[in-house]
Amino acid sequence: MKDALLVLSGGMDSVTMLYDYQHEVALALTFDYGSRHNEREIACARMHCQRLAIPHIVIPLSFMAQYFRSSLLQGGPAVPTGDYNEQNMRSTVVPFRNGIMLSVAAGLAESEGLRRIMIANHAGDHAVYPDCRPQFVEAMNAAVQAGTYEGVTLFAPYTNLTKTDIAHRGKALDIDYSETYSCYNGGAHHCGVCATCRERRQALHDAGIDDKTRYDK
């Protein structure tokens, strides 16, 4: 049943979810919150929705780049290189970003008569991003249910999967990951050295995928 609204960034996790749950997603929502890589992510998100004939809306949240502090945002400090671990990635946290995106998704779902909102947070993000953890997902689900007339629910089926698990799903779905964008630096090609590029490459390698993505390094 097509009763879900998916938060779709255009990166490998949410694009995998889009294909994985294409028969349940009635609407996809991408947020332009002023990150360095938003523009390239959005182009990927739009392309996949067109291909699957799933309606797609881009929501501008320009105030985040203006008022929030994060190395992920335009005008913020430099994106860290190196491994994808808590200490290294802390500066890339955009405070309560998933809470904000899920709240907008909940309001729009209720407005459109949809019953579920979906997000592609996964286990690899738990250490760095508090708003990707199971405790957050559980509490946010309760808030969304209590705060809407129709009791909209939050469905986050990748919460306990690793990025490699997601890559395995994508492999089975025959997704070409060079048509997704992950790099926090936002260049024409993936930089290959920021923590997100490293994490993505490793997951695709571990899943035995022939990665056609062009990396600068």
Place this chain on the structure above:
Amino acid sequence: MKDALLVLSGGMDSVTMLYDYQHEVALALTFDYGSRHNEREIACARMHCQRLAIPHIVIPLSFMAQYFRSSLLQGGPAVPTGDYNEQNMRSTVVPFRNGIMLSVAAGLAESEGLRRIMIANHAGDHAVYPDCRPQFVEAMNAAVQAGTYEGVTLFAPYTNLTKTDIAHRGKALDIDYSETYSCYNGGAHHCGVCATCRERRQALHDAGIDDKTRYDK
């Protein structure tokens, strides 16, 4: 201790909270979400913050009027007149509005190093607005705590007060309520007949306040 960020609409409830908790509020946040009465509310919010020397930010959420359905929003159906009860007011619900505003407030609070977010929901709103109820406040508090590094908390001290209770507080604080704006129709003066005007007038009357607000009817 000034460690709180207050969601301030410019209406009587949140303006009362601003004065009531002026020694705890470090920053006030008003949302321009495209309601018919946003412009006049924002002017009131700004004026009170200037008077109390509390920093104030206006956050545009223009996508809400574009995509959400509500009689409160510009371009929506007519605002209902009559009593402030569930059936009559249902069309004025802006889906998950408080969830959206509190999520942005949580992100900005974490970004600014503030520990608490505040909102002036009250008991009179429980029947009509799901995102004003104690269950929502409790769940949202858990979501905000789990989803932020510093465990930002939600403080909603008017949750179980009536609007008349709030008016009593305002009376003690010597607030001139003609310097707040409530009317859902958004005219130069309060219409006096929409449900919000009725509710406000009644509360001020019940608290024994000499209401200097100009009502058209």
